[in-house]
Structures are given as structure tokens and as C-alpha cells.
Amino acid sequence: MAQSNKGTNNLVSLPALLRRNANTFGSSAAFREKEFGIWQTWSWAKALDEAENFALGLIELGIQPGDFVAVLGRNRPDLYISMIAIQMTGATPVPQYQDSVADEMEYVLAHCGAKFVVAGDQEQVDKILEIQSKLPDFEQMIYLDGRGLRKYDHSKLHSFLSVMESGKNSGQNSRSILKDREGALTYDSTCVMLYTSGTTGRPKGVVLSNANIIETAKTTCEFDNLTQSDEILAYLPMAWIGDFIFSVGQAMWSGFCVNCPESADTLSTDLREIGPTYYFAPPRVFEMQLTNVMIRMEDSGRFKKWLFDYFMEHARQVGANILDGKSVGLGSRIKYFLGELAVYGPLKNTLGLSKVRVGYTAGEAIGPEIFDFYRSLGINLKQLYGQTEASVYITQQPDGEVRGDTVGVPTPGVEVRIGDNGEVYYRSPGTFVEYYKNPESTADTKDPEGWVATGDAGFFEEDTGHLRIIDRAKDVAKMSDGSMFAPKYVENKLKFYPNILEAVVFGAGKERCVAFVNIDLSAVGNWAERNNIAYSSYQELAGNTKVLEMVKEHIEEVNISISEDKMLAGCQVHRFIVLHKELDADDGELTRTRKVRRKIIGEKFKDLVTALYDGSGSVYTETEVTYEDGRKGKISANLDIVDAQVINQANIAAE
């Protein structure tokens, strides 16, 4: 195992990489952000200058090595630069999810004892002020956007600019302190601490060292040939390991440019303007894009619709093969070229994906139709499998070996083995140091030899060597008749329908499976519009009999496909409810990365689960909801329970 004690050419920390970049390609773009309608550029030289000044400013404010600094806000160059500056001072950045509510943040900030906070705007500042009395270690806060903060007490509050200014004017003393502290950084010093989203229990602080991040960035940049000329759009939460690896680790290593959108609402416009060459999105984003395309094609003229259908049909047949470099007949190639001119090219341009050379999706299983759609357009979309504890990468798909149902081969430098219970274990240079202040969990997850349990069940395909993930290892359970219960497998199949946003399947220890379904408001809303179905709210649409009918059809199709797999035939959904509210992270039903928390949902909607099993036709329920500003309210509804047809197997006795 590459347990190197120093990196290449003494590049042992991110500040060192920043200095190298400023020296080698100082004038080229390091960051861009759209502000006031124009893309503003930070060159590498300017980024280094700002990072130094901000680090000096932090020293003036009294930051000490080993301190933790929370960074919260949307993706902005200043925040990325501040993370490097924090590292320069020997402290550790702890990026936070910007949509976390104050309570969630309280736990994390108190756990790491954050002394400083760098906040994006008034919204974030307010959250910290709300909980500051419960944060004994909290000392100073720095904000980027001063709007609305004029009247705030500025004894503990500083603007980013003023801190940089004070750093710029600081004396020789601070400068020599900075030099010493930066010089003291080693390959083993802590680079960043990221809190896991916590599908179960409290979030855990994953400590990652410089070696973890830099080694991972190095091998993966080589794997996909990422170079200084690449462009990336940074729009995923900064608290997520993926964003840290892509927008900080790999960007620092290969020196490519990180572009930050103007606001969340302008994302699609900004994506189109930048045209990234390296692009990452969770399946949800691809799904939404595809749904939007389909909705707009439904609304378009007859000729355009025909043209789209005609060429998309062709792309489905040959597009992916052309992308993989397999042999395709000349006629098909010419037709594909015409399609590129008429449909694929303009469509990719509209989506902002024209220039994508390497695209990745991960986090959840992606629907085969969705995956194939993008690949057939000629977009090199691949899958990877990873987690925070591995600095993202465990397996990924090499060019030319891309398939919808696997997650690829082990990333170079990563060892993967399958445990006796089917659980996936890995060991790699990117393997995390520890969970902060949590030796028991560290020991549970990482054994003395460095093998880490992923918690996922999977297996290697014998002929290709690709890894396939079935489900969370602990979610795979037995039904009362002893047959295998893999809820995620069923949920994913359901979620591949554009009309279904989220599904939760129950059935562990029971004799049959039941499901909760969330409809996708934009897709079903559009369908309702076309079919003259009036509705005034999500709840009303979700309760519409025609919608229930439609969901029932989807479920029955899924049942047919599940019944073909002997091992999982027991997982067919017998009864379901379309939920009256969208599952939401604010209510604790989803994690911040939008994975369903099956257990919590099962407890929260206990009455509904009971009703699904006791055979009643409808059920009345009241649910507490949390609004975005933290207030709570209640919604009540009468929900219909619908039976779905299941396919009887020989081994399932007659119903």
C-alpha cells in the first residue's frame, strides 16, 4: 500500500498545491463566479493572494493550529479560498450543509467545537446567532455578503473583506507565524473534516488527511485524464465529500477551473454558459433534466416531436456503441451524424452538456433509461461508487466499460473484497483517519489492517470484474417466509418511473411487501394539465383516483419485473399508499443528500403502515411538518389504500 510520507515534490498540503499552481499557471483562471450578470475571474495568483491575506487576517483574529472553522454557504470562490486559508493557519475547515436548520448545525458545531465560522450571508449568520449561546467554543464569525447585517452587533462579526484587509496590513510578526504554521503542515496533517449525512443516528465527523485527499486526487485525475484545461461547475453542497474532491482536491491537483453559479435559480443558464468538460451530478439531477426535456417535447410542435422521436430511437440503438468505440455500420453512423446536427447537438447544448468529456453520477442507483438516454446522446456519463470515508472513490467505470447496472472496477490503488455476509470492504490511500471524538465508531468501521466496511451488500461479476451493489447490508433482511427482502432494489425500480419521485418499501419480517409512494409534482402535474385534471395542491393531486390508477400500473409493471428474479420474487408490492406530503429532509424523513430514512419514516407514519397491513380501504392521518423557517404545522388527510396485482409464483401459495 502506498503509505508515502511525503507527496510528489513536497506537495504535501493543499496550500502547497495552491502555491505551485500560482507559480506554474498564475494568470489562468482558478475560479469563476457569475456576479452582477458577468463571470468574474480569480486567477491562481489572485486566489493565492486572497488566501494569504485571509489567513493573515485569521491569525490577527487569534486562530490557533488545531482549531476548527465551520464554512457554510453556497458554492462561492471566496469560501473555497477561505478553506485553503484556514489550512494555511494550521486549522481545519469543516464545511456545512447550507440548508441545515439551526438545530442540526448546533450538534455539529458543538461536537467539533468550532471557534470560527465563515458564513455566506445573513441567513447563515442568523442561524449561528440563534445557537451561539449553546456553542461555548464559538468566538468570531466572518461573513461574505453583508446585506441586511448593517444593524447587527459587530463585536463578533467581521466582513470577509475587512478580514482580508487586516491581513494585508498585518505586520511581520503575523507573517512569520503564517510561514511557520504553513511550513509545519505535513502529509499526515488533517486536511478537512466532513460530517456524514447520517442515515442512522447522529452525524459523524470524518477526518481526512492531506494524504487522503491528494493521493485520491492524483490517481483519479490520471484515471480520467483531467488536466488544467478542464472546466467544472461547482453547485453541489460544499459539505459533501464529492464537492471537496472535485472542486478542491482535483482542481488543486490538476489546476482546472472551478465555476460557481450566480444562484441556485440560475443554475441551468450558468451550466449552459460555462459548458463544463468534467461534470458530476447525482441521478436525481439527471432525472429532473430528462423529465423537463420530455415535458417540453410533449408541448412542442408535431414536426419537432417526430424529429425528436425518430432520432432518439436511432440513438438508443447505436449511440452508446459509437461512444464506446464499438463497430457500427457506416449507414448508422451517417444517420447518427444527421441526428447530431438535428437533435443531439442542440439538445446537449440546451442542457449545457455539449463539452462534457467525463461525466459521473453516483450516490444512488440511476435508472437504466435515464443512463442510456444521456449516453446515447454521446455524453460520456459513467458511474462511480464511493463514500466520505474513502475520500469518495472505491470503484469507478473506465471509458468503454460503462454499464447501467454496475459501479465499475476498483479505482487504482483501492483494494476491495467482499465479506462473508456479502458486505463490501475496501482499503485505500484515501481511507479516512478516524471519526472525530468517536473511537468506538472508528473501530467498528475500520479494522486494524485498514479495511473499512461500507455497509453495502454487493458482489463482483465473474466475467467482467465489475462490482454490483444490491442494497445497504443492514437493510437486506428476511421476510416471514424466509425469502430475501431488498427494499432499495424495489424502490429504485419504482423511482425509475418519471412520475414517481420517491418510494419506501416495507416488509422485513412480514409476509408481504407494502409501499409508500411520492409522486413527482412536475411530471404528474404536467400529465394532469394535459388530461384536464384540476388540482390545487400536491396533496390533492396525490389523492386523485386517476393518479392512483397510474401509480398502480407502474407498481404492477415493477411486480412483473421483480417476479422474474426468483430470489427476490417475494418483494412484490401488494398494497400501497400515495403519501399526502413530499418526504423532506427538514422533517427528518430524508438525509441532507436525499436518501430515504426508512426506519424513521416507518415510525412516523406507523398508522399508515398498520393500515396497509390490516386490509382497511382508507386511513385518516395527521402529520407534523416543518416549514423552511423552522416553524411547525400539521397537515391531515384521508388516504386511499390501493391493492396491486402480484404475479403468483409456484412457490407462493394461492392468495
Place this chain on the structure above:
Amino acid sequence: MLSTTEGYMTPDGRQIGGVVMEMKNITLKFGGVTAIEDISFDIHEGEIRAIIGPNGAGKSSMLNVISGFYVPQQGEVFFRGTKRAQLKPFEVARQGIARTFQNIALFEGMSVLDNVMTGRLTHMKAGIISQSLWRGPAEREETENREICERVIDFLEIQSIRKTPVSRLPYGLKKRVELARALASEPKLLLLDEPMAGMNVEEKEDMSRFILDVNDEFGTTIALIEHDMGVVMDLSDRVVVMDYGKKIGDGTPSEVRNNQAVIDAYLGVSHD
């Protein structure tokens, strides 16, 4: 005499300056109808001044008198200490007064950005020829003005609809675009005619936030007409209450709330 009027301190600790505009004994008639009868009040620098009253009380007429669109038959308007002569609309705009309308008055076919840019018209000096040639000063001028507009767009968080034609926007956003256009002219005094009419709760909250932010960030004096009592009481520093063209109350929100004449006007009185 006007400049001697002292400013005051608001309960939330904002320092309000002296009088910027004073209405003295204004009477406005349309033929035989008296829309406004002998009303006097003043607006201090930096305050949020609300005009409220039941339907037909003469609030919009009052706002039109302030903006100089209507000329009252009797009474005088003082602006910054001097008596104001009859003005053309562009002269009013040059004085630093901007307004929004009860019924949205935007250029529907133009983009949001172009609409906001029209707020800068009085600040543009280049002639028609140099503007159409797009050389030198005209180009520089447009760049400068565009930057001011972009700051307003950023301030009101309408970046995502910058290039969208106004006709495609929902009502609440149109109202916000109107506010953007008014702000683009960098007004000293901003007149808002029912900025929250027809909005849902969330849109109202957003708009209230923006009005407070405008006042706080740019120190703009704001006079607004509003029907939603909750909003008025939360936002404004002082309130004028009108009924049938007469002033029936004037003071801080809590004073006005306890004024018997105001309560009667809103709730009605029994005639027994």
C-alpha cells in the same frame, strides 16, 4: 422653518432625519368630486411612511400629488424646504422621486433587464445619434448604468429572470420588477402604490423584506399605500389614515391603532 423640524429615533433604533417633503392644506378636486380635502402631513428623511384608508379614501390621489402627477387646486407641496412648482414627470424623476404602480405598468414585451434599464433613462446623457452608433461615451454610459441595474437585480434576487420577457412572469415577480425599475433610478424618495396587492403570504413576506432592506441599505425614504394592516403596522414608522378625502389620523402604528376615528372608519359605526 421646515428644516428646523427635528428628526426622531424609531423604537428599533434607527435615526430618522428632518422633513424632506411636506404637504400643506392640500385640496384636490375632480369636477364636483373632492378627492382630497385640506390634508397636511410630512415625510421625514429615511422613514417608512404609510398612507392607509378604506377604498376610495383618496390614497392613490394623494400619492399622485406627492409624485407631482396631480396638481392640487389648493395647498402647497414643499420638497427639501422649497415650494414645488408644477413639474413634468421627468422633472420629478430627476428630483429623485420614483414610484411603482397599483396596476403594474411595465413594458410587457421587453425583458426584465430592459425594463430595469428604463429606470436609468434620466441618468443617460448621450444623444440619440451617439447611442445608435454605440461608440465612446454612449457605450461607457450604458456599461455604467448596466452595472447599477445589475446591482439592483442582485439585490432583489431576480437574476434568474434577467432575460425573460416581462409578459411571461407571474404577478408577484412583476411587482418585484417594478420595484427594481424604481430602484434603478437611485431615488431619494420611493413611492409604492399597494406593493403587496394580490400577493400570497410568502410573496408578501418577501416584498416586506425587500422594502425594509431598501430602506436600511440605501437609506431611501419610502411612502407606501397598503391595504394589508398587518404589513403596514409591521413595516411603517408613521401612518397617515384617510377616509373620504380627509385625514382622520396620523402617528405611529400603535397610536393609529388605538385612534377611535380610525377604528370607526375601518369597522363602521352604528347609526342609532
